[in-house]
Amino acid sequence: MAGALAGAGIVWQTPANPPEAQDYIFRNGRRYVRPYYFEFISHAKNRWAGKTIVDLFTDEFKGRPREYYVHAVKCGRLQVDEQMVEEDYIVKSSQKISHFLHRHEPPVLGGNIVILQNEVDVVTVCKPASVPVHPCGQYRKNTVVGIMEAEHGLTPLFPVHRLDRLVSGLLIFAKSAERAECFRQQIEANLLQKEYVAKVVGVFPEGEVMMFVYCNSCMVYL
Structure with missing residues (x-):
């Protein structure tokens, strides 16, 4: 065949x-x-x-x-x-x-994936919206993992955390399974924290506001 x-x-x-x-x-x-x-x-x-x-x-x-x-x-x-x-x-x-x-993989936005920091055992990138983090469903090459390998020769990469396909933001990859496990343990111990920035339309109330936003895999506090 x-x-x-x-x-x-x-x-x-x-x-x-x-x-x-x-x-x-x-x-x-x-x-x-x-x-x-x-x-x-x-x-x-x-x-x-x-x-x-x-x-x-x-x-x-x-x-x-x-x-x-x-x-x-x-x-x-x-x-x-x-x-x-x-x-x-x-x-x-x-x-x-x-x-x-x-x-026939679906298209994604054509912007570059910007590497913010590339260290010995970890790489941090700015994920554009519309691009999945790793191969899933109809996507294999049109993913952050695929593009990083094709355009920068960075492989293997292990996602420390994930962002939904339509979400843009900071994305951290470990370069080894051992380093990824270390990050996982730190996240479970609340030694690492994620901060989400949301744009709103209209007049936002003054002072601190607590909201709960549900995504595919987690509940995010804003």
Whole structure:
């Protein structure tokens, strides 16, 4: 499958391929990613064993209709142990299952990610709005982690904290799992604090005001 796609001049990617600077296109103030084929890899769980390849994907990945998975097996976009199989193939535990997809990542704002400080074991950046912190959902290369690797060669990076995709602000990454764990312990011990600055419309009351703002993963005091 990989050879056939490469022969067709299509960008071929697996989880091991790092993002590169030439993967991005800037147009009308937005950052786009060149479309590419990507291999999603998983290993069959025990509860998957005994199911046909089509039944497995229909039951476990409900975002697509059964007809899609039938066609994907027939044309080789769904493979088991790097081999094409029939749609009634029975999956065994721990087998490698590959799903080849043509990916079009959504665009993000085209501004640069400014590095505020780059130390031996930690890097601090200013995250622009619209860019996810790390690969998730439809985003892989159009993320802070992906862009930092492609444009600055900084990898691996471990988020010390996260900001929602639409939020801009200070973002700290550790350069090792050990340093990230150290930060985590400091946060749990309340030795580190985050401060959020919000813009409001209208006349804000004088004096100190306590508000509770709920985001996807936390409750923030303003």
